[in-house]
Every structure is written in C-alpha cells, then in structure tokens.
Amino acid sequence: MIIRVQSEPFDLGAETNAFADAQNGMGAVVTFTGIVRDLPGEGLDRMEIEHYPGMTEKALEKIAQQASERWDLGDVLIIHRYGNLKADDRIMMVATSSRHRVHAFEAAEFLMDYLKSRAPFWKKEFTASGAEWVAAKDADEAALDRW
C-alpha cells in the first residue's frame, strides 16, 4: 500500500511501470489518472489544491485499507498532489492490482469515489476574472451509495 501526498509532479508512466513491475503475479493492473481540465472561455490560469496535512494521509490510508479488505488485491497505490497546478497537469492517480480484472476495476472505482468525497482536498480555480472554489457535485456524493 503506497500513499503519497505531494506538491511535486509525478511521472504517470514511471509510476505505472513501477507498480506493474511490482505486481508480483497478479495478472491485472488498473490505473486511474485525474488531469486538470482547462476552463471554457477565458481559460484556467491555474488551479490551487488545498489539503489538510495529517488527515489527508490518514483518510487515504483508510480508503486504501477498505479497498484491500473488500477485494482480492495485490497492492494499492494512491498519489495526490496539492499546491499549484496548470491545465493538463496530472492531479492524482490510483493503481490497483489483482488476480481478477473485475476486482482491480471495482477497487479502483471505489478508491476514486471515496477519494472524491472523503479525502480532505479542495480545488480552487483561478482565471483572469477571479478565483472560485470548485463546488462538490451531488453525483460524487451519490456515487458512494454504490458501495
């Protein structure tokens, strides 16, 4: 179980290769990557991600632990950035490995659903005309009902 909360960029390809190399006979690896989207119109100057140091790591560990108990997983990786990001920057990734593709997929979706609504990160978008906190989506909260 690898959890990293960092301001530095991460190399998606290198992380994916390293995770797959270490999967140790699991057969199936799923990754999800979240990328900063530009804004229509005037465009995004930057995105700032605030987090709650200490709680963030605990929340992510708890989510990863729950996934590991619920599915037959080889390993779980979560990397999430905070601080300043630009459009097209990679915000975060999760990776799961399993003997069964369905487990790897479901666990990755579970991690994402919980991470969206239960890990203490907040996004703020800066444009030429000001800054705005990204609002949580009802759909993200509703997604938790699936599990």
Added chain:
Amino acid sequence: MIIRVQSEPFDLGAETNAFADAQNGMGAVVTFTGIVRDLPGEGLDRMEIEHYPGMTEKALEKIAQQASERWDLGDVLIIHRYGNLKADDRIMMVATSSRHRVHAFEAAEFLMDYLKSRAPFWKKEFTASGAEWVAAKDADEAALDRW
C-alpha cells in the same frame, strides 16, 4: 482510436504517458494492463498467443467503435501482443479518456469484457510437462450480459 496488434513488447509507462498527454482536456484516464501469470507448481516456461491476422484488427476496431458510441470518450487505445511471452510480461493494455470518470471506467471494462471473448486470440501455456490451451471461462462469457 489506436489499435495495435504486435509481437514486440510495449512500454506500458511510455504508452500511458503518451495517451494521457494526448487526452486533450478530458480529465480522466483509465488503463487496464494484462500480465502473464506464472503457474503454481512447476511454473510456466512460456505462453504462446495465437491470433487471426486480419480478423483480430477488425474485431478490436469494432469493440473500440462500440465503446466510443456508447460512452463520451476522448480516445481509446488497445495494444495486444501475440507470439511468445514469459511470466510477468505484459500481454495487452487498453486505455480510455473521458470528461467523466465513470465513462472512462465503464468503457475500459466494456473493452476488456469484449476483448476477452470476442477478439480472436488463443493462449497456450507451456510447462516442463507439456503444453495446454487455456480454456475460456464461463465467467468471461457471462460478463458480456452486463452491457
């Protein structure tokens, strides 16, 4: 839509980075990677993957096309190897990008489910005591009912 059927190894990390770099504002990228599993006991000497040149490419394009019609996708990538592989070699990968994480996940699962049972690949496992064709799993056929 990128479909590659090849005997050469592919670099999962480089492919994942290139796909994510080209995702063009989609926000969500999902990958699945299939890896050769070793066999318990005497171990796997090698796996040989046979395919049906011509039909394979058509079948994969059709599957990718169906996914693109069904979900709101930025792009789809499928790479599948044939020929000789060893334990821990990467057999294949799919990648999807979308504005919505649920679309990226579902499309990747759909691609995998169809690819498992509808793309003309056959695996043969070689061990010290002989060779055996891998049997199709009822569960893989049943997985198609979901879509």
Added chain:
Amino acid sequence: MDVLYFAWVRERIGIPREKVETSAATVADLVAELRTREERYEVAFSDLSALRVAVDQELTDFDASLDGAREVAFFPPMTGG
C-alpha cells in the same frame, strides 16, 4: 483545543487555525459559541449543511462529542480526485 479552517471557511474567518478555550460538549455547541464571537464566524457558519467537520482528523457529524478532542476542523465538502 485547536480549531482549523480550510478552503472558503478559512477565507471567511480569515485565519487557518486558532486555539480556542471552550467547554463545549459537542461540535454543534462549539459552532454556537464561535457564531457569537464575530460577524465573520456568523457568516462562515451560517449554513451548516454546506460544511463538514472532522474531530481529531476523522470526519464526523455536528452532534459528535468533543470529549477529549484536541483538534476540530471545519471545511466545505471535499473536491479531491
């Protein structure tokens, strides 16, 4: 007790954290105390349905006990991922 604020809660209150002397039994009691302090607290806590709370870095509810709590944090719904 350390009280922490994040995102727009932090911006409205104007500070990221402070020490608060309180005998509040629950989170809701603490909120009631803070609201009486100054306009900026009243504004930040005006709609509790728009807020989330963590006690000692665990998400919880506004009726949670503060017995033994060392750290309480208020923030809007999270938007990670």
Added chain:
Amino acid sequence: MDVLYFAWVRERIGIPREKVETSAATVADLVAELRTREERYEVAFSDLSALRVAVDQELTDFDASLDGAREVAFFPPMTGG
C-alpha cells in the same frame, strides 16, 4: 473457399488453412462435409458447442449462410486479454 483453423482445431486437423471446393449453403453444411472427409476432421468437429466460427472475419453462427463467402474460420472460444 479458404477454410482456416486456429488453436487446437488447427492442431487436430494438422493444417492452418486449406482451399475447399464446396457448394455448402451454410456453415453447418460445410462442417457436415468436412466431417465425412477423414478421422481428424471428425475429431475436430465432434463437439460443435466447443467451437466458434467466423465467416469473412466476422463471428457468426453455424447456421449462417455461406453465400458469397470467401473465408471461413473455425476455432475454440477465444481467450484474449
């Protein structure tokens, strides 16, 4: 018409492909013709539920028409991914 065999069907019949002169109307008719040829065909086609068929590189059923078909392929259920 080109007839192709893959995986253990190829191994049982002993060749990967052959030209077949036939006036079979359907895949099932073609299979019936092939089965009468030699023991190895009889063995390969003994359990059709274990086989899949493609006509001109499209998966289809054993009752599919061969009208205009140029290529028919027989193989076991696929195991890609």
